[in-house]
Amino acid sequence: MTHTENHPHDGVPSHATVDITDFAYGGQGIGRVDNHVVFVDGAVAGDRDVAVDIDAEHSSASLWRGEARTIGHRSPLRGDGTISCPAAEKGAGCCDFLEVAPDKSAEVKASITADQMRRIGHFDVEPTFETLSPYRGWRTRMRLAVDDEGRAGLRVKSGHRVVTNAVCSQAAPGLMDGLDAMRFTPGAEVILALDSNGIRHIVEVDGGASSKQRSGAARPRTSRRGRRGHSTVIEGGNYCVERISHNAASTPSEPSNNLVGNSGAGEGAAHSAEGRTFVLPPTAFWQAHSGAPTRYRELVRELLPEVHGGAAWDLYGGIGLFADILAEKTRGPVDSVEIDKNARTWGRRSLNTLAEPSFSPSSIRFLTSRVDRAWSSLRRNNKGGVDLVVLDPPRKGAGTKVIGQIAAAHPEAVVHIACDPATGARDYAAWLDHGYEISSMRVIDAFPGTHHMEIITAFTKRS
Numbered sequence: 048m049t050h051t052e053n054h055p056h057d058g059v060p061s062h063a064t065v066d067i068t069d070f071a072y073g074g075q076g077i078g079r080v081d082n083h084v085v086f087v088d089g090a091v092a093g094d095r096d097v098a099v100d101i102d103a104e105h106s107s108a109s110l111w112r113g114e115a116r117t118i119g120h121r122s123p124l125r126g127d128g129t130i131s132c133p134a135a136e137k138g139a140g141c142c143d144f145l146e147v148a149p150d151k152s153a154e155v156k157a158s159i160t161a162d163q164m165r166r167i168g169h170f171d172v173e174p175t176f177e178t179l180s181p182y183r184g185w186r187t188r189m190r191l192a193v194d195d196e197g198r199a200g201l202r203v204k205s206g207h208r209v210v211t212n213a214v215c216s217q218a219a220p221g222l223m224d225g226l227d228a229m230r231f232t233p234g235a236e237v238i239l240a241l242d243s244n245g246i247r248h249i250v251e252v253d254g255g256a257s258s259k260q261r262s263g264a265a266r267p268r269t270s271r272r273g274r275r276g277h278s279t280v281i282e283g284g285n286y287c288v289e290r291i292s293h294n295a296a297s298t299p300s301e302p303s304n305n306l307v308g309n310s311g312a313g314e315g316a317a318h319s320a321e322g323r324t325f326v327l328p329p330t331a332f333w334q335a336h337s338g339a340p341t342r343y344r345e346l347v348r349e350l351l352p353e354v355h356g357g358a359a360w361d362l363y364g365g366i367g368l369f370a371d372i373l374a375e376k377t378r379g380p381v382d383s384v385e386i387d388k389n390a391r392t393w394g395r396r397s398l399n400t401l402a403e404p405s406f407s408p409s410s411i412r413f414l415t416s417r418v419d420r421a422w423s424s425l426r427r428n429n430k431g432g433v434d435l436v437v438l439d440p441p442r443k444g445a446g447t448k449v450i451g452q453i454a455a456a457h458p459e460a461v462v463h464i465a466c467d468p469a470t471g472a473r474d475y476a477a478w479l480d481h482g483y484e485i486s487s488m489r490v491i492d493a494f495p496g497t498h499h500m501e502i503i504t505a506f507t508k509r510s
Contacts, residue, residue, distance in 0.1 A: 058108040060101055067094040067122070072159050072468055074143040074498030075112075082109070089115035091146050092155070093122025124151045130183065132216040132496065140204030141215045142496040153178040153492035156500040160468040160490050168472035172485060174502070178492040179338045185495060186217040188335045191237040193251075197230035199237040217496060219337060221247060229281075236276075240283070240329040243290040248283030248329035252276045278330055286393075289333060291323040292341045324400040325366060327393045332365050336493045340368060343464070343491075343503065347437055348372050350462050350487055350505040357434030358426055360384070362418050362453075363445075367394040367411065369437045369462075374406040376435055380426040381411045388415050419449050432456040438463050444470035447477045454481035461506040471502050478506050 065078030067090045076090030078097065087099050096119025105112045124147055132142035147155055157176035164172050179185065191199040192209045200211035212227045222241050231237055231251050240248040253276045323344075327333060334340050347369050359373035364383035367390075373381045383394060391413035398408045414421055418440075428434055433456040438445055444465065453461070461483065465471030475485070483506040491501040 059103045059106045059111055061103065062116075063099045063101055063111070063113070064119075065097050065099055067092050067097055069162075070155060070159050072163060072498065076115075080111070083111055084109065085111045085113060087113055087115050088143075089146060090118070091122040091124050093124050094118050095120040095122075124148060124155060130216065130496070134201050134210055134213040134215040137210045137213045138203040138208075139201035139210040139213065139215065140206075141201050141217060143204065144498045145216075145496050149178070149182050149495070152495065153490060156492055156498075157490040160471075160488075160500070160502055163468035164472045164475065166472075167469055168476035168479075170476060170479060172488055174488040174490045176490040176492070178495065179336050179342060181337075182495040183216050184219050185336045185338070186215070187219050187222065187241045187337050188333055189215075189218060189222060189239040191226075191239065193231045193233055193235045193237060195233045197233050199226050199229065199231055217494075221245075231281075237281075238330055240287050240333070242287035244288050246283050246287070248287060249281040250283075250329050251279045251281055252330065280329075283329065286326050286328050287333070289325045289327065289340065291325070291344060292338075323371070325368070325393075325397040326400070327366050327397070328389065331387070331389065331393060334368075334493070336495075339491075339493045339501070342493075343501075344369065344372060346489065346503050347462050348375075350503075351376050351435050351437075351460050353377075354434040354459060355379075356428075357459075358382075358428040358432075359435040360425055360433055360437075360453075360458075362436065362438040362449075363440045364390070364413075364437075365394075365439070366390050366397055367413065369439075370394070370411050370413075371398070371401065371404070371406070371408075373435055373437060374404075374408075374410055378406055379410065379428070379434075382414055382421075382425050383411060384414045384416055384418050384421045384425070386415070386417050391415055418445070419452070422452055427456070430457075433458050435459065436461045440465070440474075442467050442470065444474045446474070450474060450477040451481065454478070454483070457508070459508060463504050463506065465502045465504070466499065468500070468502060471504075475504060475506075482509050483507065484509050 063080050065080055065085050067076035067078045069077040070092050071077050071086055075086040075088055076092055078085045090097050097115050098117045099113040100116050101111050101113040126148040130145055135142040153176040157174045160174055161172060164170055192202050193199050194209040198211040200209045202209055214223045219241050222239050236252045238250040353376050355378045357377040357379050359377045359381045361370045361373055361383035364385050367383045370381050370383045394413045414424055436453055436458045485504060486507045487505040489503050493501045
């Protein structure tokens, strides 16, 4: 049932009642009134008779935006309301997907991904999916804004006001403790990091670093590298120690509603069966979810074949989260390319922590460059090409030019990680155009309680 209430203003009504049929990537529910599409905050696919307050200022004649006021019939995808976020309740743009039941979240995100692949990439795929645990208290990295009174907090959704004195349910236990009593430089940003040793690091960064960042949302990966701005360590130290655990806590294919409790960011990472430790500054990029680095490494290791004597590229590689796996697979040269000039130092330092590696650490080389400018410097195999490639581009994606350049080197297998299903669909379509096929696509709910996700896709060359 759909209808509008009150007389429209410039073709846009002030109220409407609508059934929600789909999800938009962004977390909103989608309904339709006649020929008008309605994006509804706070609505879930399957909700019926939803009374919506239309935001005329941000709507157009064909696309309306609004917020659910009341819900006549609740969707079976909805949670029981037991999970909440104090910061989001005060308007912060952090936990925008809490209406969805935890045991349905990954499935919903996989459905959104498949829809984006079909609409934008023009191909059909049925991803597998999983949720990383814990569902609350998972975030070990946060970037906060500072208001005019020097208080740090998350920004409101789609705005600049800073929400203070409210803890986000994403934050690992202890990460945001005591912030309400601290004062920082107005206009600066504050980086919080909780490492595997349980040490909290607080760094103030002046406004030159990603000042347009919406702190409340999962951080856009376009700003993750090459950050500028003067940094001052307020608490903790100049670097974090991050240990990779043997097994990530995740639930493949059928997400569990048995939520792992607030066990802390470092739990499960106090020792490493892989003997893998990374060292990096608190301001450097590291996966936000406490279980993500381990799980991503497991998947990359599982998806790539062994090609002894081959060459490999780790593109947009950061400090080399996957570089040693590529070296194990090839026993040959591995080039890790990253635009952040500090990645080489910290990547090499992290390699020095390896105990009895099965490959020569000297085979891994860290290059400071934009990926699209690195081709002449990359090492090849004896056929002039490359065997294995992992690429983890920023939110804007790698782009067809970069994918064409990689494909021209004829890799046997590629793992392409995307954090946005729309740009991922464009990139993945380019791989298909260059003669590759998808052998595996897994949607990871690595940002529980938010609409964000990670997509890890393996490609192999078509026969």
